[in-house]
Amino acid sequence: MKATIWGCRGSVPTPGTRTIRFGGNTSCVAVELGDEAILVFDAGTGIHELGKTVEPGDGRPIHVCLTHLHLDHFEGLRFFEPLWWPESEVHIWGPPSTIAPLSERIARAFSPPLFPVQLSDVPCSLSFHDVPSGTWEIGSARILAEPVIHPGPTLGYRVRVGGRTLAYIPDHEPFLGGEEAERPPEWLSGYPVAVDADVLVHDAQFTAEEYPTRVGWGHSTVDQAVRYAQEAAAKHLVLFHHDPLRSDGELMTLGDLAAERWGGGDPPALAAEGMEICV
């Protein structure tokens, strides 16, 4: 399985000279499924670049799996070119809500004064799906979505292709209640998504020094991301959802810290735009 990172910045796009190495686009990761489908996790501004790689008349259905509806995870959807081609088939998957259906919640972003075009004017074949309980299949990919700790309905996704597993939990505060030494793993948020994953892409927005003033914002520190990956027995960790204030140099320092915390074996990688992950 090969996954490509199209955006890994948290909260707000951060173009500029300080973010050239790791990129400034917000969350978007695509998984290659050959001729079967285009599988995308989140539609932050990174999806705009992904859209440029798809040709009109490509023919593959596009499945966009949203973790949640904070703007940095779907603001790019409006600028995803295949959405504006009548011949495209686009499926949007997202977390169920007791308040309003997914289509209605997304339609808010496709309406004035936020956007000049209504969702009903999108020309492609567009359908919305609440993620089901349990696993489902898109082409040869078996997918599981589970709710995780983050403000509002939020999911983590687990995708399994050809016996390899990628877990994607970009916004996550699993230790909101504190880091309990004796917590059994079945009480770990998102555990069914992350357990034994070959690669875990996980939130690492904050530093340990920043976290005390950001408790409850829904994100992890680098140390927490490492601890979470180890508790879930993930084999490789990719640090994701970089803080918008973090420069390339500062991220490199955090990468060194994560490697130190990880101990032996392959150290955690810092997600970067354009990075290809072979799972």
Place this chain on the structure above:
Amino acid sequence: MEARRPKHLVLILARELASKLATPVLISDAEGNLVFFNEPAGAVLGTTFSQVGELPASRWAEVFETSELDGAPVPLERMPAGVALVERRPAHHRFVIKGLDGVRRVISVTAFPVLAKADELVGVVAIFWEEAAEEATES
């Protein structure tokens, strides 16, 4: 040993909250299995969760003996956690519980179903209070 099933996020959040409260709280899953109680609940139940561990639905009523205030058995349809689980509505009752320390205590219990979605019961939370004035040691 068989791995235990991962808990629903809403139960995880309930446990997080319960573990920070000074009020006794007990949590069961959607099958009625006792999956957690906090330290204040342990003081009333005369044990700790780490000692008892998870208990199947069929067992925890045996482990923690209950009776009405007049000594009669508490019918299942009056047990707040059972009502919350089966009828999916909040319930309240006052009765006597015998902890594992052998002490009988009068407690008030309020239980409510935990619904992650309108049609998805993930468990029951029971909050209880010991009425210390009526505490009675087993004779």
